Amino acid sequence: MANSFLGRDMAVDLGTANTLVYVRGKGVLLDEPSVVALNSTTNEILAVGHEAKRMIGRTPEGITAIRPLKDGVIADFEATEQMLRWFIQQVHRRAFAKPRLVVCVPSGITAVEQRAVKEAGYMAGARRVFIVEEPMAAAIGAGLPVHQATGNMVVDVGGGTTEVAVISLGGIVTSLSIRTAGDELDAAIVSWMKKEYSLLLGERTAEEVKTTLGSAFPLPDEPEADVRGRDMVSGLPRTVSVSTAEIRQAMEEPISAIVDAVRTTLDQTPPELAGDIMDRGIALTGGGALLRGLDERLRHETGMPVHVAEDPLTSVALGAGRCVEQFEALQQVLVGDGRR
Ligand code: ADP
Numbered sequence: 001m002a003n004s005f006l007g008r009d010m011a012v013d014l015g016t017a018n019t020l021v022y023v024r025g026k027g028v029l030l031d032e033p034s035v036v037a038l039n040s041t042t043n044e045i046l047a048v049g050h051e052a053k054r055m056i057g058r059t060p061e062g063i064t065a066i067r068p069l070k071d072g073v074i075a076d077f078e079a080t081e082q083m084l085r086w087f088i089q090q091v092h093r094r095a096f097a098k099p100r101l102v103v104c105v106p107s108g109i110t111a112v113e114q115r116a117v118k119e120a121g122y123m124a125g126a127r128r129v130f131i132v133e134e135p136m137a138a139a140i141g142a143g144l145p146v147h148q149a150t151g152n153m154v155v156d157v158g159g160g161t162t163e164v165a166v167i168s169l170g171g172i173v174t175s176l177s178i179r180t181a182g183d184e185l186d187a188a189i190v191s192w193m194k195k196e197y198s199l200l201l202g203e204r205t206a207e208e209v210k211t212t213l214g215s216a217f218p219l220p221d222e223p224e225a226d227v228r229g230r231d232m233v234s235g236l237p238r239t240v241s242v243s244t245a246e247i248r249q250a251m252e253e254p255i256s257a258i259v260d261a262v263r264t265t266l267d268q269t270p271p272e273l274a275g276d277i278m279d280r281g282i283a284l285t286g287g288g289a290l291l292r293g294l295d296e297r298l299r300h301e302t303g304m305p306v307h308v309a310e311d312p313l314t315s316v317a318l319g320a321g322r323c324v325e326q327f328e329a330l331q332q333v334l335v336g337d338g339r340r
Pocket residue numbers: 014015016017018019157158159160161181182183207210211214285286287288289290291292312313
């Protein structure tokens with residue numbers, strides 16, 4: 001597949017949970033978990049993406065499956081770089097024409113980390129590497145008119161971070177990034193099941209419980225389901241039945257942290273822009289936007305209209321992709337000149 005995309009400009013959404021690669025003129029061609037499995041002694045890469053994610057919680061001695069960007073910071077630079085190169089090379093093999101690359105990173109990462117990400121892009125064969133801030137890409141991808149003189153609010157709930165931003169005239173006016181998002185919801189379910197049922201759940205199971213049973217606001221019908229884990233007393237597998245209401249209660253702390261981040265940002269928004277948001281509403285992107293009732297909860301607590309983006313898991317990649325499609329027109333939102 002690689003050869004037909006030689007030399008094309010690309011955009012990468014380097015997310016804490018998922019990495020997406022957009023190729024100019026083609027669209028999103030790769031969408032894989034941001035996970036790397038390494039040989040613990042040699043540090044050699046054994047698997048990346050879906051295959052590596054399946055290994056989480058299932059690795060024998062000698063293999064570690066890591067999420068290098070887990071908390072919105074680059075915890076493991078070498079693994080991040082290797083992962084980024086591996087993903088880029090899936091859609092682009094070495095060519096004569098070196099492409100331009102737009103990389104979207106969590107806005108909490110430091111300047112040093114940004115430089116590290118750029119370096120990984122050059123090593124993967126890019127001629128120029130630009131950074132775009134995640135909320136900006138999310139807003140563009142969600143179809144907000146970021147260049148107009150109007151207030152646009154975007155809330156991107158990812159795996160490791162929630163990014164809240166108000167954008168006007170092509171720039172970020174106010175923003176807030178917190179390290180509470182999907183992963184914290186999973187962790188809250190794990191600790192609830194431990195405390196209430198003495199049942200140990202794996203990370204993957206907790207995520208599944210969240211996506212199938214979880215909600216942020218009471219639903220018209222509240223399903224129940226069986227959850228399987230390991231009994232902390234007997235050490236044996238055990239199944240318990242839990243309700244949606246209970247899982248909502250389990251996730252209450254991180255959910256209210258996300259709601260608070262939105263309220264705080266609204267508080268700090270200049271009045272004209274706040275008025276625009278009141279009219280136009282808040283755009284919800286990122287995988288966390290798929291949590292049932294999160295839109296309703298935010299509507300309820302902020303009094304603002306809330307719209308979930310059409311395909312929230314791809315908003316950022318589509319927004320970064322738009323930057324490579326309309327490079328000159330959107331250059332203003334890119335950070336730096338792309339040079340080393
Ligand atoms: P990032 O940009 O940080 O990589 P994503 O935008 O890809 O994150 O979102 C990943 C998060 O979205 C994960 O925590 C995942 O569990 C969560 N998620 C995905 N689908 C759903 C769903 N249907 N309900 C709730 N959360 C979901």
